[in-house]
Amino acid sequence: MKFSKTVFPFVLFTLFLSAPSVFAEDITPVPSQTTRRLQNEDRREVRQEIKQEIKEKIKTRSQDVRSTITQDRLSLRRNNAIKIANxxxxxxxxxxxxxIKIKTRLQARIDTLKPSRDTSEAQAKLNSFDPAKYTTDLATLNPIIASIGTAQEPNSVVPTLREASKLVLTDLKDLHQVLVDALKLMVKSPKITPTITPTLTPTPTPTSTVSL
Structure with a gap:
């Protein structure tokens, strides 16, 4: 009993000393109104930043999509313009x-008639066409067609090409007219009259007779 009376007050005293620390661990401090307001503002700022980041991503993706669509449409217009040009x-x-095939046939016909007709005028007319001019004028179209591949407005290049092609059309018209004129001259070519050279009959030499 003496031991219990001595120990019991000691235990109570020990519990009394340890109680504040135990209670302090269990009790969570309640944030003040200012602290809660700051925390709410921080949350709102974070949400705003997230929303802004999402908007920027959506905007970037939209721009990329529009850029891709624009590039695809431009490529399509270029391909169509190149197809028209070709x-x-x-x-x-x-x-x-x-x-040229008709010209070759006319040349063959003129060659056939040469022995019996004077086809010099038809031949001269047929030779008057210069194919080098046609080749040069046609070559001027190549750079214009090549420019379509880099043009931002490819459809605007087509009228320029058509205007440049008028030189080639003129060359073709000239060739057509040459063929028509050569054909007319060939048909009207006069026949060659053979020159008859008269043959001279030698006059017999009179023989003298000697009488004895």
Whole structure:
């Protein structure tokens, strides 16, 4: 009993000393109104930053999409313009090849008639066409067609190409007219009259008779 009476007050005293530290660990400090307001402002700022970042990403993606669409449309317009240009050149070349075939046939016909007709005028007319001019004028279209591949307004290049192609059209018209004129001259070419050289009959020499 003496031991219990002695120990019990000591235990109570020990518990009394340790109680504040235990209570202090369990009690969470309550933030003040100012602290809560600052925390709320921080949260709002974070949310605003997140929203702004999302908007910037969406804007960037939209710009990339628009840029891609614009580039695709530009490529499509360029391809269409190049196709129109190539078709135009192909028609000019096809027309030239057709006229050259006719020219070759006319030349063959003139060669056939040469022994019996005077085809010099028709031949001169046929030779008057210079194919080098056609080749030069056609070559001037190539740089214009090449510029379509880098043009921001490719459709605006097509009228320039058509204007430049008028020189080639003029060459084709000239060739056509040469063929028409050569054909007319060939048809009207006069026949060659053979020159008859008279043959001289030798006069017999009279023989003298000697009488004895």
């Amino acid at each position: 078709n135009l050149v192909a028609k000019l070349e096809k027309r030239f090849e057709y006229l």
